[in-house]
Structure formats: structure tokens, C-alpha cells
Amino acid sequence: MTTTYIPRLDFDPFSVETISAGPTAFDEMREIAPIVWLNKYEVYATCRHELAQKVLRDWKTFTSTVKAFGEREHIxxxxxxxDPPEHSAHRHPIMKFFTRVGLNSYKEFFETNADSLVDSLIGTIDVDGFEDVASAYILKVFPDILGMKEMDRGxxxxxGDLAFNSTMPANDLYxxxxxxxxxxxxxxxxxxxxEAVTSEGLAEEIYKLGDSGEVSLNSAQLLVRAIFSGGFDTTVLSITSALKLFAENPEQWDLVxxxxxxISNAFEEVLRLEPPSRFLxxxxxxxxxxxxxxxQKGDKFATFLGGLGxxxxxxxxxxxxxxxxxxVIAHMSFGHGMHSCLGQGLARIEFVSIFAALAKKVKRIEITGKYSRNINNQANGFNVLPIRLHMA
Structure with missing residues (x-):
């Protein structure tokens, strides 16, 4: 029995219209009430920061073993x-690869590749921020550090589009x-x-956890797949969103x-305004x-990150x-509590590296044409962003 009136909304967070509108689509829902009921999905939801923090922190009451909108078919x-103990048994052994100390060994690699990419763009009048900057960078460095052999990285x-769409497996978009x-x-x-990875990359290090018995061999393979599948789309979209925000706010670009x-704080601000994941x-x-x-037990609950931020x-x-x-790091675009994003430190190094390289040589970023938002159930950002990089 509820003690507070709950607005029952026909609002669909997964309609093309809502996704196209971006995070501001959740403004009205957030202001209607602390918690609402989404009629179409029979799910409780909030867009308020404080409530979401309570939910995401309390894994015993609000379990991650059940997803609000259906099973993730391809993740x-x-x-x-x-949840613990299974979550702890899998996360703890690989955490050493994603600590600040563990990631520092890749810092020079990220910076060198970022400088090379920016150098290659000098003299190019118009580029697409998604394809020529964000994707070109992340699809080079991320598979490389994992140790993936030759592949069609495109x-x-x-x-990624299919994997993140599958977080809402019942709808037409998926x-x-x-x-x-x-x-x-x-x-x-x-x-x-x-057999598809090199002996030097991060994927092989994870497979070695299976050899040593720190995790099962099957778990090692699943961990490689999970880290690979979750480690590129969201960072690509975050970089693209940042390019757009800096183009629209040139005084902020002057500051960095x-x-x-x-730049590090700028990344957190980008994540607050344009979280690369739409909901948890x-x-x-x-x-x-x-x-x-x-x-009651069996109910489902969703937090929409665009509203929280x-x-x-x-x-x-x-x-x-x-x-x-x-x-600003108090945002929850990387999640919150024990289920916060494992690879967030890696994403931060990648972001800082590419924008540090841009800041050295680009005095202004200009949007030169029509941009479009990524239409995906989960992955938020822009997948078309025509820009001009005015070199210093």
C-alpha cells in the first residue's frame, strides 16, 4: 500500500521522439513527483538525484540481478x-587492471595516439566529430590495449548499437x-x-586469471566479452558530446x-549533461x-540519468x-555504489588524452552542419556532428 500519490504516466522513455529530445526530455517527469509509475512498462521510476543515489547504493533492496525493462540479450x-558474492568474486580479481596505477602504464600510448590523430587532421577543413575524431581515436586505442588482433573495427x-539496444528487448527499435x-x-x-587476442594485451591478462583459478575459465572469457562490449561506444559518444558542448560554448574551450x-573536470561535466547511458x-x-x-518484492525500478544530471x-x-x-564528480553517469562502471578510469584517461591533444592545436571548434542524436534505447549522444577544427 502506498502512502503517497504516484502519478501514472503514459510517457515512453524509449520512443524515438523521447530519445531524439535527449536528456531534457526527462525534465517534466522529474518535476511531477519524486517517483512516478510508467504505465507502458509497469515500472517505478525517478529522475531525482537523491532518490536515485539511495536506490543504486542499496544493492540488497534494489538488486542488479533483475533489470527494469527486461533481460540484456547481448551483454x-x-x-x-x-550481486555479492558473485559480483565480488568476478570484480575483485580484475580491479587491479583498472586502478590508477594499473592504467598509468597506458597513459603514454593514449597520448601518443591522440597527438597523431590530431596531427592528421591538420589541414582538413571539415570533419565529423563522431566518425573522424571520437570513433577514429577510441576504435584504435581501446582494441589495441585489449590486445585484439586484426579486425574490421568499424x-x-x-x-555496440545492437548490444545497447537490447537493454529494451521488447520494442521495435531493438x-x-x-x-x-x-x-x-x-x-x-x-x-x-x-586465440583471437595477442599475448601482450589486457584480454590475455584476464584469461590468465582463469589459468590461475582466480576466476573460472568460462568466467574469464565472459569478462573479456563484457569489458570489450561495454568499453567503446559510451566513450565515443562522450567525446562527441564534448565536442558539441565545446563548440556551443567557446568560452569554456578557451578555459581548457x-x-x-x-579537462578532467570538463569530462565529468560532459557526463553530467550528456550521460552516455540513458538509464539504470x-x-x-x-x-x-x-x-x-x-x-513490494518483484517490483521494478528505473533511474534515468539524463534527468538526474x-x-x-x-x-x-x-x-x-x-x-x-x-x-561535479558527484554525478551518477558511471553508476553508483558497488556497480559503478569498472572502466571509468580508463574512459577518463582516454578523454583527457584526446582533448589535451586538441587543446594544444585547436583554437576553436565550430559546428558546420546538421547534427543528429544517436537513436538507441540505452546509448546516448550524437552520431553525426559536422565540425570545423580551427587550428591555432
């Missing part, structure tokens, strides 16, 4: 759909994407096999050019009350892009 359940974006995908699932699985140490879902594991709403209860002037915003 392994390992890590993302586990196909990774097709796989079904249409799957119908067009051909053999992409089989192809991706082959890229993750041990003058003081490159601001949980299952209610025990009777509980949240914001006066009584929930612009919640005026948490952020002053929430729609303003400010690379000097204080405590």
Missing part, C-alpha cells in the same frame, strides 16, 4: 547483472536493429576468443586551452518504502556547461 550478465559500432545486424553477434564472439588541468534499472528485492511509496535540487544552473563546476 553478458557477468558483473552487470550480479563493425564494433554495429555490435527488433529493427537486430534484423539488420546479420552475423555481427557471431563475429563479435569470435573476436573475444583467446588556457588551463588543460580543467533494478529489481525490488524486499518490501521497502521510498519517498513515501511502498514497494540536470536535477536543480542537486545542481545550480543545471543546464549550463561549466568546466569549473565544483563537485
Amino acid at each position: 553478458p550478465n557477468i558483473l552487470v547483472q550480479e 563493425r564494433l559500432l554495429m555490435f 527488433k529493427d536493429c537486430k534484423a539488420k545486424s546479420g552475423d555481427i553477434l557471431e563475429w563479435f564472439d569470435r573476436q573475444c576468443l583467446r 586551452r588556457t588551463d588543460p588541468s580543467l 534499472g533494478r529489481g525490488v528485492n524486499a518490501h521497502t518504502e521510498l519517498a513515501g511509496v511502498s514497494m 540536470r536535477d536543480p535540487r542537486k545542481w545550480d544552473n543545471p543546464n549550463h556547461f561549466d568546466v569549473r563546476r565544483e563537485k
